[in-house]
Amino acid sequence: MTDTTIRAVIDTDPGIDDAVAILHALSSPVFDILGVTTVAGNIGIETTTRNAGRILALAGRGDIPVIAGAPAPLSRKGFDVADIHGNDGLGGVRFPEPAVPPLSDAVEWLAGLLMREPEGGIDILALGPLTNIARLVGEHPEAAGRIRRLIAMGGAVDEPGNVGPRAEFNIAADPEAADIVFRAGLETVLVPLDVTRKVRATRAYTAALRETGVAAAAASADLIDAYFLSTSGGESRPLHDPCVMLFAERKDLFRLETLPIAVDLGEAPDAGALDVDRKAGTAIAVAMKVDSAKALELLAARLSGG
Template sequence: MRHIIIDCDPGIDDALALLLAAGSPALELLAVTTVAGNRPVATTSVNARRLLDLAGRGRVPVYAGAARPLGYAEPRCNLVHGEDGVGGVDLGAAAPVQEGHAAVRLVELLAAHPPHSVELVAVGPLTNLALAESLAPGILRRARRLLVMGGALRVPGNVTPAAEFNFYADPVAAEMVLASGANTMLFPLDVTSSAIMSPSWIGSFGELDTACGRAAAAMLRAYAALDPLLHDACPVAWLLDETLFTGEPCHLEVDWRPGATAGHVLARFGEMMDGGHQANAMAMTAVRNDALLALVRAAIGTLP
């Protein structure tokens, strides 16, 4: 069994990642931490709590984290997932989130477990992780792997021509995390743009006579017309089946300066990594999409 922590900003694709983890017996979800991203952190925290409760995982703690990115006075949110972040879908009443800041809890959780025994999955802006690294330099290297959904390497961004949303939302944090020395696996738009939700797959959730199935179907109907891609489920799916993805070692740097290229990733592969640029990540470049869809659908089908 793999011990994991998920840092997220739910968000409908985050919701699918959480439900995938909750429905996978091979994963022990230690905690969920939340950050401002798709919506403000107060909203993403409530969404995470509601999703876990809906999935029968009420004992998994949720810790709210950063309300704004490093270097900016306000969060860089969007309305792709609706005002409430889940497409207006009723997920039920929300229990309170746990006390304590997410960055502090990340430090405590990683320090409390043996080195390289916890998988850290980050599918939102990387502010909480950067703060944790600032509080305890080297703490991210204690994770067995740091699996990040973010960035656009050889393809255009999805919020500006230069940048993917998570890295655009906090480019300073993205550069800090990639420079931390953690064992990083990146799931950029290059691969998630191939994780396409087919209409028949989306419709199949309507056949599940369960609370989670109905919620997934309603959220996906609200989301798929705008962005029919399983971005945030990809890192969790890799933990369950590494053969779903193909990757390449690379050296990554993020443009953190304010301006038109904020959040842009300079990626060096192969011969482009000269003596001064050693690999600092494994970037995923391809996915077996049909197998990915089947994995996500099967896991959510086991939930209450």
């Protein structure tokens, strides 16, 4: 471990692109992953928790604990996106079963970790709805205040949404949680659709990953190809969640803007949409530009063992 090692917890709802992001972090020498906490999002909590364990088993990292978290949003009904991620959440791609059973109560586990570790020593890499982090803020504010940095995939600023005209899945799945987290004063970087839709894998990209013969790269290729089977149109697919790991590792590939962000907490189809509101918004660092070619190059290198 070096002074530049990113010690982090991954909070996730795997999920095809979550799996690729996790495999990136596990393959990169830059990250020291201390645990994987799960949240209901792309599919139910039992399946997201099992999938986290399966991904770690593929990577040979049964030493990293999986801790089951929130089974539902704070106050809303969640979404079902099995049509995109498959009934198993991983597009039907074969993964080994978890090497060890999961732990329970992600919020208590996170609080304990943050209080034991040096203040400002742990990043949270959030790939799903922010329910666990909102509960941490509400139930253990001192522990939440010890987070070094929260990097979260979510939202859309200038881009259209993917579950509503302006609403993105992760924020729309639990708008109240996002609102709590954004107002909590944590060092936060939001990675919205404005950049994640620019980081796109083609079939040639997945073929090159598969040809490496490396397990993480081949599994990622199969996962991305499953996206092609479950969605129609276009010659490429966006890699949303891997952008969190890419930003954590190489923030120079992204351009940040500090924006006053407010979350739509209404009941209309755009619940969870982000508004740039100078009166009601909270200043958040938002990634708005990305060098997509270099980002894809880095992702492929890490997945391939480089």
